[in-house]
Amino acid sequence: MNFLIEVDTALLVYINSFYSAFGDIFIPIYTEKLTWLPLYVALVYYVIKRWGKNAWWIIGAMVLCVGLADFVSSSILKPLVERPRPSRVPELEGVLHLVNGYRSGRFGFVSSHAANTIGLSLLFGLLSRDRFNTIFLFLWAILNCYSRMYLGVHYPGDILGGAIVGVLMALLVYGVLKKFRPSLLHSGKSLSACSAIVRYLISAIWLLTVLCVSIWAWWQL
Secondary structure, three states, rough: HHHHHHHHHHHHHHHOOOOHHHHHHHHHHHHHHHHHHHHHHHHHHHHHHHHHHHHHHHHHHOOOOOOHHHHHHHHHHHHOOEHHHHHHHHHHHOOOOOOOOOOOOOOOOOOOHHHHHHHHHHHHHHOOOHHHHHHHHHHHHHHHHHHHHOOOOOHHHHHHHHHHHHHHHHHHHHHHHHHHHHHHHHHHHHHHHHHHHHHHHHHHHHHHHHHHHHHHHHHHH
């Protein structure tokens, strides 16, 4: 266990060492939940257009997945494991690059950001079978996970643990739907029957958001 902790710490210190003035502006904005409100709206719109009258079941499943992932990570594992965030470890004071003194909460295992974003991305992929938009959702999730290490508030192990929680919650919700509402999995429109706006909506919103945040970061330099 001590060896794993040492490796985890060394990996974080290495990852966290690659910082820049641009990243110090870009990353805190990227990791904010409100930044992604347009993406959430796009997801709801996409689901409504794909599933019609059954859309609220799909939206409910996604909300349930994120809710379970957040509850397990924040309300069960963090207080149970009580692993301090690296930003709050005295031995790492002055070693880690912290942005504007940001340290986040007391405990970090597991990462709620990783659990929530990975869980949502996987469940979306399982339900929609839309590879293109799923890839962009996973890019969104992966960069979210990276941002927590850039900020020095999570170890790689926290991220991995959160990702596992997210995967398990997505599989659980998908399994429940498959068992009790199997018709929902085949009730949506095919991608070919959707408009081009719907087919590329999620990827376009992600790219546009990243572009806007990037422009803002460059403007602030």
